[in-house]
Amino acid sequence: MERTWSATSEQPGVGVSEERPKLSLELNPPAQLPWHKRLAARLLGRGLSRLQAQHRDSWFQGHASGQRTGHVDGLREGYEEGRIDGYEAGRQVLVIRDTRPDEHGVPGCDDNLFDDWRLPLSAELKKRFKADVAQRLPAHSQPSAAQWKMIFSDTPSTCVIAGAGAGKSTSLVLRILLLRHYLGYELDAMTVVTFTRESRKDFIQRLVQVFGLWDLSLNAMQARELVRTFHSRILPLVRSLPGFSQVRAFETLGGDLPLGAEANAESNPFDLRINDAQRQQLNLCYRDLLRASPRFAELIGGLRREALQLKALDREHPDVQKRMAVTQLSASRDEELCDTLEDLWFRAGAWPIKGIEPNRETVEINGSRFHFHGYIAELDAWVVLGFDPGENQQYKRPGAKLPVWAEWVIKRTLFQAFCDKPVIWLENYAAAKRLTSSLAGDAVAGPGFDYKVKGELAAAPLLDAFVTAAGFIENLGLDVSAAVGRMSFASGDNDAQFFEALSLYWKALEAHLLGQSPPIMSYNRMFALFGENNPENLRLLPDPLLRPLAHLMIDEFQDVSPQIVSWLRACLREIRSRGPALHVGRAAQHSSLLCVGDDWQSIYGWRGSSPKYFMEFTKEFVSPANTKVMLSDNYRSHQHIIDAAEHIVKSAPAISGKKARACGPAAEEMVPVKVLERDETALAQTLLEHYRRGESVMMLYRKSSDKAAIAEHLQPLINHEAGLPAGQRRFRQLTYHSAKGLQADAVFMLGDCQHLTRSPYKNQVYRQAGLARGADPEAFDTAQKDEVLRLAYVAITRAVKHCYWHVEAPTGDAANLPRASTQVDGKKAFFEDLRG
Structure with missing residues (x-):
């Protein structure tokens, strides 16, 4: 909306007084006459007056009045005309247009994770560092132009796209050397993050070696403190909180590590195996929850019945069609087969089973009579014993042409296609022992059955399946119970029961672990405590714990998870909010983030990682200025290997502009x-x-x-x-x-x-x-x-x-x-x- 006003002002000195001037009665002839004519007019006038031909005073009076009137009128007319001209010329017009919005002003939000600063790298310092590198490193280790761009990046955030064999490790080592030796940054203001034991070990070795070429003291302990995993950085943060000074990580249970050594443990974040110490805690929680929650017990019963029950097979399946022809023959030998299998199970100490009533009930299968081995009243299901894989695969019944395992497979196929009763098919002795413990009420032994979540390649013990699913959800930065509450499944889908049970169990497990002495917590829970949803926890941390995260250098960033991203952003935001007070008396000021990765090498999506955060780096880590570096030289492979690999992956979404060039000895x-x-x-x-x-x-x-x-x-x-x-x-x-x-x-x-x-x-x-x-x-x-x-x-x-x-x-x-x-x-x- 536009509104306009005008204001006028007059220039000073253009006004004229209205008072008329006084004129003398003694008027002389007009001054424009020549002097001799004026003299003649005066003499003539006096003569005419003596002759009384004129009245001198009247003439002068009339002359004076006319002159005066004309003079005043002239002045007035001139004033009016001059005033108008002068006023128009001197007038100033100020036009005010109001273009302001109708709403009131609201300050914007500074979303930057970093201050607007630059690394103090002078031309002289760069020249000196390059000269030192040329002198101390061998020719084949000299950085390329792109690598120098990475090393000398002076912006708060830096994204380095480094393909396979791009020499990123050497560049990272030189970056650390630049910060420590040439800029004087303290080692405890920096952290280098690697993902695997092998890569951490190699990087530490290279770092110590290069520092030695500059005659700089960096022992293995200092290097290990600098080169870390995300897990080793989060643990000290949790232990700084009141009541958690002795907290243990669930993932390191059973490792026989001293309490202070856990932070440096070279754990593999992608190792999903559960050891005995961890399983003991899982089983204890299961026992307590089974007793305390009728709904959980009901869900477990349904899952057990579904997991143990023999899966149906379509009658049109080729295996069914092939084995239908021998139904009658198989039925005629079934009682002998049952005797043979029970003997094998008895010799192995796996039969009879407590909780299973040995009952040779018969059932009609495709018009023929076959036998069960027993019945479980608790599950209202019949039991058939299987042929354990550990037995001799060539073992036969007396006089039989086929081995026992082949006869057993035929029977199983026929039961899958034609049995209309609930059947539990015990595949092996180990499965039977787990079921025995479960049926005997020994809940400390765990649920005693495997479950296969849709989408997983194989079934796993139920609690292992819980851990896997919960880990995936938490790696995505989600709360398990909240995420389950937003899921939906088709009617009759057993996964609905599985995830409801998981929601109950996971909340109980966290409480159970925290109730141990000392308390136990998973790494995912630790990261969540200091993520973007809990900024108040970061405010409790003392400066020395945050300072190592001020200047972060992260390798293999394409494998980072949403959970880790949230933690990183929260830490960087807290570091910035503390301002200069965090860095008083130190050379290392402000904060920075340098991430190295290759979105083409992101291969841990099945664990919850995503290349999105690397591909959209500037959006995910907002900074006043950012440097992007593309390391395209490949020092490992020849061009055919590079081109073949890139051809395979070219249809996958990727950062644009990537094309590697072979530069090493293999290129020839x-x-x-x-x-x-x-x-x-x-x-x-x-x-x-x-x-x-x-x-x-x-x-x-x-x-x-x-x-x-x-x-x-x-x-x-x-x-x-x-x-x-x-x-x-x-x-x-x-x-x-x-x-x-x-x-x-x-x-x-x-x-x-x-x-x-x-x-x-x-x-x-x-x-x-x-x-x-x-x-x-x-x-x-x-x-x-x-x-x-x-x-x-x-x-x-x-x-x-x-x-x-x-x-x-x-x-x-x-x-x-x-x-x-x-x-x-x-x-x-x-x-x-x-x-x-």
Whole structure:
């Protein structure tokens, strides 16, 4: 809205007085006449007056009055005209337009995590540092222009996109050297974060070595204090709170570590195995909750019945169709089969089972009569004993053509297709013992059955499944109970019971762990206590605990989880809010964040990590100024290996502008990545040839069964390597995931990278965490389809010279599932596709 006013002012000195001037009666002739005419007029006038021809006074009076009147009128007219002209010329007009908004002014919000400052790097200091690096480091270790940009970044935040083999570790070491030696920053104002034991060990060794070249004292203990994991940084923060000085991390229980050594424990954040000490706490909590909560007991009963019950099989299934033909023959021998199985179970001390009534009840299966072994009244279900895998697979009944396990498999298939009663099929002795403990009311032994959440590859003991699901939810920065409350499942879906039970159990477990002496807490709970939802807890921390987080350098940032991101942002915000008081008397001022990563190497999405926070770095970590560095030189592999890996992953979302260039010694001789049909014998033969040449060799596998399949072909090599000192070994067997960060001259990949399942619950919590792209209802599964491509990229880029990829031909439903090998293009020079 615009409003206008005008204001006028007059220039001074343009006004005229209204008083008329007084005129004398003694008027002379007009002054414009020449003097002789004026003299003649005077003489003539006097003569005429004497002759009385004129009246002198009247003339003068009339002359004077006329002159006076004309003079005054002239002045008035001149004044009026002059006044108008002068007024218009001298008038000033001020126009005021009111363009202000109708609303009142509201200050904006400063969302920056950092002050607006710059690292004090002068041209002279840079020149001196470069000269020192040129003198002290060998030629092959001299930084590239892009690496110098990373080392000399002076902005509060820095994002470094470093592909495989980009030399990021050397650059990080030099960055630390610059801050410590050339700028005088204190070591306790910095933290370098690595993710794995191996990478931390290698980085510490390199850091001590480079500092030694500058004659700087940095012992191993100082280096370990500087180079940390996220877990080792959070533990001291919790222990500083009143009442938690002795708190133990759940993940380190059973490690026999002294209380003060936990902070430096080289734990693997991706290790999901549960040890005996942890399981004891899980079982104790389960026992107490089962007694205290009727609803929890009801849910467990339903889950047990579902988990133990034999799964139905469609009658049109090929196995059913094949075995229907021998139904009558199988039924005629079933009683003998039952006797044989019961004898085996009895000899193993696994039968009879308390809580199971031994009852050879018969049931009609496809028109023939078969037998049960017993009945569980508590579950209202019948029991059939199975053939334990530990028994001799060739064991037969007297006079039988088929081994016992084959007869048992036929019976199981027929029961799956035609039995209309609830049946519990005890697969092995161990499963029976767990069930025995459970039925006997020994809740300290745990629930006693396995459960398979939809989307998981295999069933797991129920409490293990609880831990896995809760860990995934918490890694996404969500509260378990709140997340479960926002889930929904179809009517009759047993996962609804599972997650309701999880919600009850997880809250009880946290209370149970805190009630121990000393108290116990999970790392996820620790991060949540100091995350963005609990800023008041950070305000309780003393300055010395926050100061090491002031200048953070984080490696492998693409694998960070939402939970960690929330903690980092909360810490950086608290550091900024404390201002200069946090840094009094110190060279290190303000705060900074330098993150190094490669979104193409993000392969831990199944644990809740996401490359989003690296790909959208400036949005997630708001800063007054940011530096972006692209490290494109690859010092490990030749160009064919680089191009093949990038071709596999190119369809996955990624940071734009990435294209690696081979720069190392391997760049000179290029051979394509060979893709072959799966053949363990041929793979082992080629692998041994490379080993005999003196090359380092890496064998990568996707599943433990793949490792077992190749082991018999490589056993002599495995035995030979086991007898060598660690420094002389040239052969390693690793999963695709665990090979990350490592390299070998020749890499052999056994198995495809494939997303095999669909996870309804993970899709739901992924959306809750804001990780979905658009309105994608299957956000997690979509992310996993991209991740299998990145996993193949990681595996291929471990190779320096040679890469062989043996993949099996997909069968059944797997043929329609996403897999990385479909991206192979045999027409490209960097691939040699030898599959039929």
